Amino acid sequence: MSMSEKEKGKEKALKLIEESIKFILVETTHPGNIGAAARAMKNMGIKQLGLVSPKEFPNEKAFYRAKAATDVLENAEVYKTLKDAISDSHFVVGTSARNRKVPWPIVTPKEAAEKILSLSQQPESKIAVIFGREDRGLTNAELGLCNLHVHIPSSEEYTSLNLSQAIQILAYEIRLKALSVEGMLEEQEWDVPLAENAEVERLIEHFEELMQEIEFYKVDNPRQLLTRVRRFFRRSKLDHLEANIFRGVFASIQKKLKK
Amino acid sequence: MSMSEKEKGKEKALKLIEESIKFILVETTHPGNIGAAARAMKNMGIKQLGLVSPKEFPNEKAFYRAKAATDVLENAEVYKTLKDAISDSHFVVGTSARNRKVPWPIVTPKEAAEKILSLSQQPESKIAVIFGREDRGLTNAELGLCNLHVHIPSSEEYTSLNLSQAIQILAYEIRLKALSVEGMLEEQEWDVPLAENAEVERLIEHFEELMQEIEFYKVDNPRQLLTRVRRFFRRSKLDHLEANIFRGVFASIQKKLKK
Known part of the structure; x- marks a missing residue:
């Protein structure tokens, strides 16, 4: 057929x-x-x-x-x-x-x-x-x-x-x-699979952790800051490699800060 | 009305x-x-x-x-x-x-x-x-x-x-x-204007600078790493506040690292 x-x-x-x-x-x-x-x-x-x-x-x-x-x-x-x-x-x-x-x-x-x-x-x-x-x-x-x-x-x-x-x-x-x-x-295939949900969640948590370590808070509304960061990473459809790059960067920063 | x-x-x-x-x-x-x-x-x-x-x-x-x-x-x-x-x-x-x-x-x-x-x-x-x-x-x-x-x-x-x-x-x-x-x-108004092109560019440069300071390189292909970071930020349609949050975080990290 x-x-x-x-x-x-x-x-x-x-x-x-x-x-x-x-x-x-x-x-x-x-x-x-x-x-x-x-x-x-x-x-x-x-x-x-x-x-x-x-x-x-x-x-x-x-x-x-x-x-x-x-x-x-x-x-x-x-x-x-x-x-x-x-x-x-x-x-x-x-x-x-x-x-x-x-x-x-x-x-x-x-x-x-x-x-x-x-x-x-x-x-x-x-x-x-x-x-x-x-x-x-x-x-x-x-x-x-x-x-x-x-x-x-x-x-x-x-x-x-x-x-x-x-x-x-x-x-x-x-x-x-x-x-x-x-x-x-017409849709072009992406070169890397999208990040799985758990990866994105870990990335967001990692970034929050980092913000705490450097004591980065907006004085007026810290919760809104976290919501905005979360919203950004959630809607931006990270692929697997991008998530890895960010986590690698965050980990390196934390390591340097501890020295 | x-x-x-x-x-x-x-x-x-x-x-x-x-x-x-x-x-x-x-x-x-x-x-x-x-x-x-x-x-x-x-x-x-x-x-x-x-x-x-x-x-x-x-x-x-x-x-x-x-x-x-x-x-x-x-x-x-x-x-x-x-x-x-x-x-x-x-x-x-x-x-x-x-x-x-x-x-x-x-x-x-x-x-x-x-x-x-x-x-x-x-x-x-x-x-x-x-x-x-x-x-x-x-x-x-x-x-x-x-x-x-x-x-x-x-x-x-x-x-x-x-x-x-x-x-x-x-x-x-x-x-x-x-x-x-x-x-x-789609016409629902976003609460914050989108980041202007120059803001996004400064953000990307700032991130690259930070990666250099912490000596974060993928050994195999550093250029591809930068390309991926750039592609990510370019396609993610940051708003003005999000761009500011990231730049604020990057600047705080740099300050801490210098201590």
Whole structure:
């Protein structure tokens, strides 16, 4: 069977989203929502599900609501903390209600899908999309672990979507982007894999440590300083080598300072 | 309060979708799905709900799942037949699983949303979007009453979306079209102006200077190291404050090292 180049590109993109994307649900209260999420994901060809401290799981309500997506539930991985869940992720997208004091780069679901698809083409990339609790979403600390924040444009009269509906919209946009693949092949492959999440986290911690050692504080608002540094490193999509260079530099500085 | 033309256009479009669009659910079996549908609609600013021979309605499960969209349920109109429900509609869109023997013009949710928005601008237009039964959608006869068929692109492995999820996607696309401003959220103002080119250049030079002072060189290829650092800072779109923080940290380190 011969396929057009476009068909091949599409098939490849659909395979990539299945292999590289994991949806992670943090402290979900209702098991029915986990089942509905699994179905919404599989309908769009996304199958990797991570659960951080779900209130009740496994649970028959989840399996009932998943309908023909029980395989997604059976293969779901359960973690104690969000940090565990994303430790091997190269890129982390967090869903946000969008009224933070320090603004982060915040994008539409469509823009997030474009970014995710483009990153999924990096060899062996692992991309996590994080969804918060039914009643209050993700905490600021959890959003601080993300590289990108996405916001679903909802009505001012009623902004809060059901969890599985938010998942449906993100999954739908990712699938649409995979089906459209236009311009996909134009993306130049990066020479070095992206830094894994744990590497970026260590780098940020290392920089904070260094700032403490040199007693560098903005007098007026030290916490904001740390938030800004974190936000910078999180959004800048470091690759593995860049992370190594910075850590090497920081370590050398610390060594010199100790002499 | 004065608004830009763009803001006025957006507000008008949102008002039009509220006034002109009705979502109609045909013979829904599970009242929970009706409640979830009401919430999904209101989240996107669509409030007119029609129900054709629902199996159980009103029902407390529907009200439970609707959460803060109970007003949509309270105002829902119940009809005996689909023909009754659409008798005053000017344009009818039907959702379809897309494997009909006689092909109809079939569009994506995005294309349907464009059509719907453009029609909503006609004075007093009434547009109906029809959703079928949970297990088998709309009949051929019902689809025959529609002007346009829309299909949600789903995975071949699992094509059938939950009813309220299909409703969420259509409502989302209609809202996006009303907001109509691709990349809208990008316009969110950053709190700090971006660093000017000369600032970034000084920052890079400062970092290079620091690396020399601590004698940090990769033995194999020092030039590549500098190139990588430069590429990193150049592509990361630093803002003015971030550039200042880094330069402040570098200067403090240099001062400490000199002691």
